[in-house]
Amino acid sequence: xxxxxxxxxxxxxxxxxxxxxxxVVAAYPITPQTIMVEKFxxxxxxxxxxxxxxxxxxxxxxxxACVGASLTGARVLTATASQxxxxxxxxxxxxxxxxxxxxxxxxxxxxxxxxxIHGDHSDMMGSRDCGWIQVYVENSQEAYDSVIQAFxxxxxxxxxxxxxxxxxxxxxxxxxxxxxxxEDDAVRRFLPKRKVDLKIDPEKPLTIGPYCLPDFYFExxxxxxxxxxxxxxxxxxxxxxxxxLAGRTYDVLHAYGIEDAEAAVICLGxxxxxxxxxxxxxxxxxxxxxxxxxxxxxPFPAEEFKKVTKHLKAIAVLDRACSFGAPVGPLCSxxxxxxYESENRPKIFNVIYGLGGRDITPTDIEGIFNQALKxxxxxxxxxxxxxxxxxx
Amino acid sequence: MSKEEKPGWKRLPMAAIITxxxxxxxxxxxxxxxxxxxxxxxKCTNCLICWIYCxxxxxxxxxxxxxVDYDFCKGCGICAEECPVKAITMVEEGTQ
Amino acid sequence: MVKLRELTTxxxxxxxxxxxxxCPESIATRMxxxxxxxxxxxxxxxxxxxxxxxxxxYTSWKIPWVHIAFENAAAVASGIEAAFKALEKKGxxxxxxxxxxxGDGGTFDIGIQALSGALERGHDFVYICIDNExxxxxxxxxxxxTPKGAxxxxxxxxxxxxxxxxxxxDLIAICAAHGIxxxxxxCISYWNDYIxxxxxxxxxxxxxxxxxxxxxxxxxxxxxxxxxxxxxxxVQTRYFPIYEVEKGKYKLNINVPKPKPAExxxxxxxxxxxxxxxxxxxxxxxxQEGVNENWNRLLRxxxxxx
Numbered sequence: 001x002x003x004x005x006x007x008x009x010x011x012x013x014x015x016x017x018x019x020x021x022x023x024v025v026a027a028y029p030i031t032p033q034t035i036m037v038e039k040f041x042x043x044x045x046x047x048x049x050x051x052x053x054x055x056x057x058x059x060x061x062x063x064x065a066c067v068g069a070s071l072t073g074a075r076v077l078t079a080t081a082s083q084x085x086x087x088x089x090x091x092x093x094x095x096x097x098x099x100x101x102x103x104x105x106x107x108x109x110x111x112x113x114x115x116x117i118h119g120d121h122s123d124m125m126g127s128r129d130c131g132w133i134q135v136y137v138e139n140s141q142e143a144y145d146s147v148i149q150a151f152x153x154x155x156x157x158x159x160x161x162x163x164x165x166x167x168x169x170x171x172x173x174x175x176x177x178x179x180x181x182x183e184d185d186a187v188r189r190f191l192p193k194r195k196v197d198l199k200i201d202p203e204k205p206l207t208i209g210p211y212c213l214p215d216f217y218f219e220x221x222x223x224x225x226x227x228x229x230x231x232x233x234x235x236x237x238x239x240x241x242x243x244x245l246a247g248r249t250y251d252v253l254h255a256y257g258i259e260d261a262e263a264a265v266i267c268l269g270x271x272x273x274x275x276x277x278x279x280x281x282x283x284x285x286x287x288x289x290x291x292x293x294x295x296x297x298x299p300f301p302a303e304e305f306k307k308v309t310k311h312l313k314a315i316a317v318l319d320r321a322c323s324f325g326a327p328v329g330p331l332c333s334x335x336x337x338x339x340y341e342s343e344n345r346p347k348i349f350n351v352i353y354g355l356g357g358r359d360i361t362p363t364d365i366e367g368i369f370n371q372a373l374k375x376x377x378x379x380x381x382x383x384x385x386x387x388x389x390x391x392x
Numbered sequence: 393m394s395k396e397e398k399p400g401w402k403r404l405p406m407a408a409i410i411t412x413x414x415x416x417x418x419x420x421x422x423x424x425x426x427x428x429x430x431x432x433x434x435k436c437t438n439c440l441i442c443w444i445y446c447x448x449x450x451x452x453x454x455x456x457x458x459x460v461d462y463d464f465c466k467g468c469g470i471c472a473e474e475c476p477v478k479a480i481t482m483v484e485e486g487t488q
Numbered sequence: 489m490v491k492l493r494e495l496t497t498x499x500x501x502x503x504x505x506x507x508x509x510x511c512p513e514s515i516a517t518r519m520x521x522x523x524x525x526x527x528x529x530x531x532x533x534x535x536x537x538x539x540x541x542x543x544x545x546y547t548s549w550k551i552p553w554v555h556i557a558f559e560n561a562a563a564v565a566s567g568i569e570a571a572f573k574a575l576e577k578k579g580x581x582x583x584x585x586x587x588x589x590x591g592d593g594g595t596f597d598i599g600i601q602a603l604s605g606a607l608e609r610g611h612d613f614v615y616i617c618i619d620n621e622x623x624x625x626x627x628x629x630x631x632x633x634t635p636k637g638a639x640x641x642x643x644x645x646x647x648x649x650x651x652x653x654x655x656x657x658d659l660i661a662i663c664a665a666h667g668i669x670x671x672x673x674x675c676i677s678y679w680n681d682y683i684x685x686x687x688x689x690x691x692x693x694x695x696x697x698x699x700x701x702x703x704x705x706x707x708x709x710x711x712x713x714x715x716x717x718x719x720x721x722x723v724q725t726r727y728f729p730i731y732e733v734e735k736g737k738y739k740l741n742i743n744v745p746k747p748k749p750a751e752x753x754x755x756x757x758x759x760x761x762x763x764x765x766x767x768x769x770x771x772x773x774x775x776q777e778g779v780n781e782n783w784n785r786l787l788r789x790x791x792x793x794x
Contacts (some may be wrong), residue, residue, distance in 0.1 A: 448505075
C-alpha cells in the first residue's frame, strides 16, 4: 500500500530521520534548514521518537556534540546550512577523520557577504574537502530516500564516514511535493542497529583523538582516503537494495538521454530536473542532448563518469558555486580532472549560475544546451567559463 | 619504536585510536632527570604527602613505606620540597 | 573531607607522559581521578595535558578519553552525556560519569561558549578547568585568566606597558550566574579540599564546575620543585581565594585571617619580576588593592547569602 504525503525537502529529511531510530540529534537552527529541526522537535515532544535532542548554542557545538555522541556508538543526525556549515567546518574534518558516521542534512544556501538566505552550493563546496561523503538531491522524494540510505552507507563497518545530504535551499527545502514514504517497519528492517567495535566503553578504554607527530599523521590520512574509495561500491549496493525495497533504485550518477547524446548538461541538485524537461523537449525536436545528474559527489564516481560520457562531443558543466580565482568552478574542476586522460575527451565549458538563489530559467538552460550543441559541432569552446543569469 | 618498526597505514588501527590503555608506561621518562630523590626510610613516616603531590606519578605505595619509581621520576624535586620531615634529598644523578 | 590513606592507589593517568617536570596539570588530574566513583569518560580540550599524555602511539590514559578540539570539551561532553542517556533508555548501554578537563585557554576564552551552553542545558557532567593562567601549550600567551601585571609573550613586560593590563576574568561568577548547583575554586596545594570538591561535583545531578589553580613552573618562572609552594602562596596571600557556590550560596572554604602580602606571591615568580623595577612599583600596590577588593567582595557575598 503506497503512502504519499505532501512534504517539503526539510520535512522529508525530518520524516525519514523519524523512521531511522536516531539516538541523538544535536542541531542549531539556520534558514533554510530550520524546518528540519523544528519538525524533529515536534516528533520528540510528541513521543514519536526516542531521541535525545540537544538544542546546542551554535553549529560548532552541534557538530562537536554529534562527534561525541557518535563515538559512543549512537546513531546521530544533524542539519545546517551556509554560515552554520562554515562555523562547524573545523569539526567536520574531525568527524570524518575520527570515522563518525553522522548524517547531516544541508539546505544549501549562499555564504555571506552580503548575507543571503537563498539557495546555492557555495556552502558545501567550501567544505568539500573535509572527508565527508556528499550526495546532492533533486527533490523532496530524493531527500527522503537519501537520508534513509545515508545511514546505511555511513554506518557500514567498511565505510564509517559521515555523510551530507544536500538539498537546494528554499528550492527543495521549502517546496512541497508528494513524497512516497515507506512503512516504519520497512525502514527499520532496512536499517539494523549500529554495531560498533571501537567506541567509548568503560569496559574497553580507548584513547580517541591523540596527538600525532609527523611520524604517524600521514598514515591516518592515507587510511581515510582508502575508506573513501570503499564508499562507491557501498553506495551502489545500498542503492540497489533500496530499489528492491522502495521501487526506486539509486546509482551514483543519474543519466538521462546520454547514451545517444552528443552534448550534455552536467549538474547537481534541483537544476537537473529543469534540465531534463528541456532535454526531453529538445530531443523531441531531434536534438541529441542529454542530462547527467551527479547524485554522489564525494567520492566522485570517476570511472563511472568516464564510461558514461566518453562518447559525448561537448559537455556544459553547471556550477551553482564560484571558486574565486580558480580556472573553473568546483564541479567543472572535477569533471575536467576525470576526463583529462580520456582519449577523444569531450569539449568542456563551465557555466556559473544561480548564486544567492538567482533563478535559472528553462530559457537559460535551452540556451546552454544550444551552446553545447554548437561546441559539439565546431569543436571550439568560445569561453571556458560563463556566468548565466547575472546582470552585466 | 624505531623507524623500521613503525607500521604502515594498512596495519595501523583506524583513526589513530589507541587501544592499549596506559601504554605510555613503555616510555621511561626517568632519563630526563638531572637530580634524583632519595628517601631516608628512617626519617620517613609514610605520610603519603610525596605520593599525592608527585606529577608522574613516580612514587608508589608499598606494604611498608613509599618508594620512588626511578623509571619515571623526572627529578622535579616537589617531593623533597614538600616532605614534612625532610626525609627526601635530591642528589645529582650518577653520584649515588 | 578525605584521608590520604583511604584514597585509591589506582592511577587512571599512568606515568610515561611528557609533561614538564613539576607540572601541576598531571597533579590536578591525578587528584581529580582519586574522586571518581565508577565508569568515567574524560572529554579533553587541546592543551598541555592533552598533547603530552597522548603522543601516538602512547597514551597515559587508562579510562575512556576523547579529545576533539580546543574550544569544545563541554560540547563534546554534552553529546556523550545525551548519547548515554539515549542508549540507556534503549537498554544498550549503562550511564557513565562524564568529566571535561580543559585549561584556562579552552575555558575562559575560546571555550566559554560551549561551557555556557552546556551549563544552561543542565547536562550531568563535571567541568574541571586546570587554570595555569595563560595559553601555556603554545608558549605562554595571555588568556582571560592571566592576572594583571603578569608577563606573557603576548602581554610582555615592556618599557611602556608592564605586563597584562587587564584583571583576571571571574569564571566562577560566570558559571554561578547560570544557576548551576555547584561551582568552586580549588588549588592543588590543598589536595583535601580539591579532591573532596571533585567528589561532590560528581555526585551532583547536573553540571558542576571547578577551577583548580595550577601553578606552572615554565610559564610563571619558578623552580619545578616549588609548584605546590606556589599554590600555597597564592591562597595564603588571598590572591586566589578558595570558595564554593552551592545553589547560589557563597561559602569560603579556606579562610586566610592573616594574609601574607601579595608582594610575596609576586616576588616568587619571574613573570612578575618587572614589577619590582622602580618605575612599575606602584603596580604592586594596585595589585594588592585588587586582591583586597576581591577578598572583601567575596566576604560580602559569603555574608549576604549565609
